[in-house]
Amino acid sequence: MSKEENKPAINNSPYVVRMPIIIGITLAAGILLGSTFFSGNKNMKEVARGYSKFREVLMLVENNYVDSVSTEELVDYSITKMLEKLDPHTAYFNVEEAAAARSQLDSGFDGIGVEFNIYNDTVYVVTPLSGGPSETIGILSGDRILKVDQEKLSGPGVTNADVFKMLRGKRGTKVNLLIERVGLKENLTFTVTRDRIPTYSVDAAYMVDQEIGYIKVTRFSETTYDEFKSALMSLKAEGLKKLILDLRGNPGGYMERATSMADEFIDGNKLLVYTKGKDSRFDKKTEAHIDGIFEKGPVIVLMDEGSASASEILAGALQDHDRALVIGRRSYGKGLVQMPVKLSDGSELRLTISRYYTPSGRSIQKPYEMGKGEDYSQDLSHRYESGELFNADSIKLDKSKVYKTDGGRYVYGGGGIMPDVFVPRDTLTNSKYLFELYAKNIIREYALKYANTQQKKLVKSSFEQYLAQFKVTDAMMKELIKDATLAGIEYKQAEFTRSRPLIEAQTKAIIGRYVWGRNHKGGLNNEVYRVLNPTDNVYREAIHHFSQASDLEAGNFSSLKTQD
Template sequence: MSQPTPDKPIQNSPYVVRLPIIISLTLAAGMLLGATFFSGGKKLTDVAKGYAKFREVLMLVENNYVDSVNTDELVDYSIAKMLEKLDPHTSYFNAEEATTARSQLESGFDGIGVEFNIYNDTVYVVSPLSGGPSESIGILSGDRILKVDGENLSGPGVTNAKVFKLLRGKRGSEVKLHIGRGSMKDGLDFTVVRDRIPTYSVDAAYMVDQEIGYIKVSRFSETTYDEFKTALSSLKSAGLKKLILDLRGNPGGYMERATSIADELISGNKLLVYTDGKDSRFDRKTNAKFDGMFEEGPIVVLADEGSASASEILAGALQDHDRALVVGRRTFGKGLVQMPIRLSDGSELRLTISRYYTPSGRSIQKHYDLGKGEVYNEDLTNRFNSGEYFSADSIKFDSTLKYKTDGGRLVYGGGGIMPDVFVPRDTSMNSKFLFELYAKNIIREYALRYVNDHKKVLEKQNFNEYLTKFNVSDAMVNELVQDAKKAGIKYNEKELNRSKPLILAQTKGLIGRYQWGRQRKDGLNNEIFQVLNPMDNVYQEAIKQFGKATDLEKGDFSSLNMTKEK
C-alpha cells in the first residue's frame, strides 16, 4: 500500500542506518524498532550485546556452515522476519523492491496496476489503480492473488520483488491471475493485459450540472495537488458552486498533497492534521496557511473501505471542521506514519515513527496487535462478513472514543473515518457471468473493437451528444454474448438480465473512453465516469445530500439528523 510519507527520504550514513536494524534483531518481540536509534538509547549496552551476538552468529555461518550461503540474503531475510513482529505497516524493501515501490508514486511503469500488501505470505490487493487494466476487468480491494501464470504466489518465499517480477512486464503482454475473493470456495481466473500505468491521480473532473462539480482523486502522488488545482480551477470557470470530492478506493500516498488540497478547501489557519510519536522530534502539526480556491460552497466527500491513509487525513480534516459531509462507508483505518530511510545499498526501511490524528483528536489507525499482520489484513473480510458494508447498524462505535467537530457534532475514533451519511455497498447487479466477462476482458475488447469498426460514425458527434443519445442495442449485447461464448464463458440468461444495466453502462462508458478519452492530454477519464456515476448508489446519494451539506457549512445542524453533544 502507498504510505503517506515525507517527500524525500531521510539520508543517513550507511553504518548509522544499518546498525540499529541489525541490532534490533536481538530485541524482544514487540519492542519498537529504532528506540535506541531515535531516542538516545537508554539500553545501549544491551543493544551492543545483541549486535555482537548477531554478528557472531552471522560470521559463524559464513565461515563454518557446510554449504555456501549468501549472507546478504540472510540479512535481508532476518530484517524482514524481525519486522513482522512490529506493526502491519513497518516494512523493508531490498534495493530492487525499493526502486519499484517508489515508482508507484513517482513515475509511470508497465504492469497490471494494483496497490498490494503481503501479509502472512499472501498477496492482498489494497486497491486496483484507477484507469489501470486490473480495475477494468474487475479486480477488487481485498482480493488475494494466489497464482500468476500458473505459478503460486502464496506461501513461504513470497516477496515484493517476486510480486513485481511476476506482475510487471511489457505493455500489451498478458498475465493470467488466479484470484481468491472473500469466502468464495472456488477462485476466479482473470487474464490481464499489461499496460502503461498512468501517473495521473485525478481521474475525473467535470460539471454534473450548472452548479455541481465532481472530482475523483485516485491516489496522492507527486503531481496530485497540481492536478487538483487545475481541475478545480477549470470547474470554477464552468460555474462551480457545489463540489463532490470522490476519495473512494484511494489508498493514500504523500501526506503533503492531501493537506495541500485540504488547505484549498478550509479557511483560516485551522489545524489539518497532527502526528504524535514516541520521539518528540516526529511530532508535527500542519495548519492551513493560504487562501484556497474553494473555501466557500458545500462539499460532499465520498469515502469507503478502500479510502486509506492520506485519504483519511483529508476526509477527517474536512469532517472535523464541519466543512464537508462525508457520504459512503467507514474508511480503511491506516493512521501510522512511515519514515522512509534509504540504506547504503539502495534498500529502504519504512519505519513507523508516529500516528496521525485528525483536528478533533481522533486516531485514524484501527486496532492491531504487534506481530499479527494476518489478523489485521482480515479486517476488510470481517467487515463484509459482519454486514458492515450493507447496514449502518452493524457498525459498532467505541463509546470511550468520543470527539467533537468544531460545531459540536459527535464523531468517533477507533479506526477510520465514519461517514455522516451511510450508503450500503450495492451488489444487486453482480453475478458470476459479469465477473467472468470482466475476468476475460470481454466488455473491454468488445468496446475497443466497436470503436475501431464505427470510428467514422462516432467522429460525427461530440461526447455530450453521444452521452445523451447513444444506447447500447440488443444486437450489440448479442454480439457481446457471442464473444463470451467463444471465450468459454457459459451463457446464463438469468445472470445476464441481472447484470444487464451494468453491462450496458460499462460498454457505453468504455466506447466513450476509447473514442474521446484517448484524445485527452490531461489524464482525465471523464467519459467513463459520466456514464457510470449516475448508476452509482453512493454518487446518487451524494447528489441528494447537498441540502444537508449546505446546512452543515452554515453551522445549522437541525436538519441533519446527526448526533450533537450538548
C-alpha cells in the first residue's frame, strides 16, 4: 500500500466547510459585544486568546474526533458550564429554551405550571404558578423534581430544554412526577394534568370588610402593573381604606412593574430602588414620580421564603420608607439584576450586570460563592432544618449590614427582606395522607364532581351566602375518603383527622370557584382566597396588625419592635 493510500480521505460536511466563517463571525461578534459592554477593559487580550483557544479545540473535535458529534450541542454545553463559574443567576438559554422562558412572562403556555431553577444538576421548584395544575395538587416551593414519567430529571447534563420538554405538553395530558420534599423521608408521586397556564398575575382582589382590601400578586409579568392598577381602583371605588398586598410565593419578573406599583403607594420623588454594576452604564436610580392611587392609608405586605427579586424590590421600597408593615417570613434573597441579551441565532444570555439596592442602601442578595451553586440551591432546605421557618430567633442577621428606614427603624441587608412581624410556617394540618390526596388530585376531583351534581341547587344562593352558610359535611368527607381508597390511598384516621380542617376548606374553595368563579374577568380567583384566607395564619395575623400599620404610616414607631 502506498503512502498516498494511507492518507485519510477528505470528506468535509458543508458545516465543516462553513466552520471558519462561522467562528470568524462569532469571534468578531464576541469582540464587538465585549467592546460594547466592557469598553476599555484591560483584559480584552485575554478574552481574544480565550476565543482563539476555544475555536482551536472546536475545530479539532469537529475534524478529528472518532465519532460524529453535534457541534451546536457542544457549544451550548460549553457556554452553560462556563457560566456555572459565575453567580447562580447568570444563565444561557438555547433557542427553544429562550422562547419557552419568555412565555413565562409574556404569553400563555400549556404545561404543569411551575417556576423552576436548575442547581447542581437538580431541578428545584421556585414556586408553583398560581392557578396552575401544580399548585392545585400541592407542589410546593423547594420541592425537587427527581423523575418525570419514570424518566430521570436530575444528574449531570440536565438542561432547561430537558425540563421544558418533559413538563410542557398538550393540555389535558397527564404526567407523573417523583418529588423529594424537605422534611419527608419518603419521596412523593404526583399525577399532574397539564393545562393552560394562566397569564394573569393578579390572582385575587376583593374587599375583606367595608375598609380592608386584599390583593394577591403572583408574578411581575408584562401586564402586572395594569392588572394591579385596575384592581386597586376597583377596590377604592368599593371603599378601600386599608390594604393587604400578598406577595408570598411571587418569584419576581420585570423590575419596572414592581417600581411602578411602589410608585402608587409612595409620594413625592422618593427613591424606589437603585442599581450598581462594574460598568457605570448599568447604574440607575428609579424614583417616584406620579400621584399614586393609594399614597394614604395603612398597607400590610405579606412575604415568605418564596418571594423573590421584583417582590423584594417592592417590599424593600415600602419598608424603607415606612410605608408598609411587612408580615411573614424572610424573603428569598435575590438582589442581582440580569440583562437579557438576545444572540444572533435566537438564543439568549441572561447576564448579571448589577446589584440592586433598596432606598436605605441595603442589598438583599443572600451570600453565594462564585461557581459554587450547591449550597445556594439548598438554602430553603437549610432554613427548614435550622428552624428559621418556625422561629424568628433562628434567623441569622448580619449585624455588619445594618441600615435605617426613613423613620430610624433598623433593617438588615445581605439575605432577603426581614419581616417586621414574623409568622411561622403552619404545619399543624400537614400529613402524608394529605400529600397523597394532593398527589392524586383527589380533593380537586371530588370538589368538581360535587359541584357538577349540585350546581343547580348551589346557584340559587349568592356566593356570600355560600361563604357564610355552606358546611362540608361528614357524608361528603366519607365520599372523598372512598374516592381516595379507590385510587390506592390507604386511609389513616389520625392523619385524616389532623388534616381535615384544610381538606374541608380546600373542598369548599374549589366548589366555590367552579360554581361562581367563572363569572370573573381577568383571571381572578377571589372565591378560593375568600374561603382559604381565614384559615391562613399569616393572613389572620395581618388582619390583627392594622393598628401597627396605621402607627407606621403616622410616624409613630413606639408600637413597632425594630430589628436590632
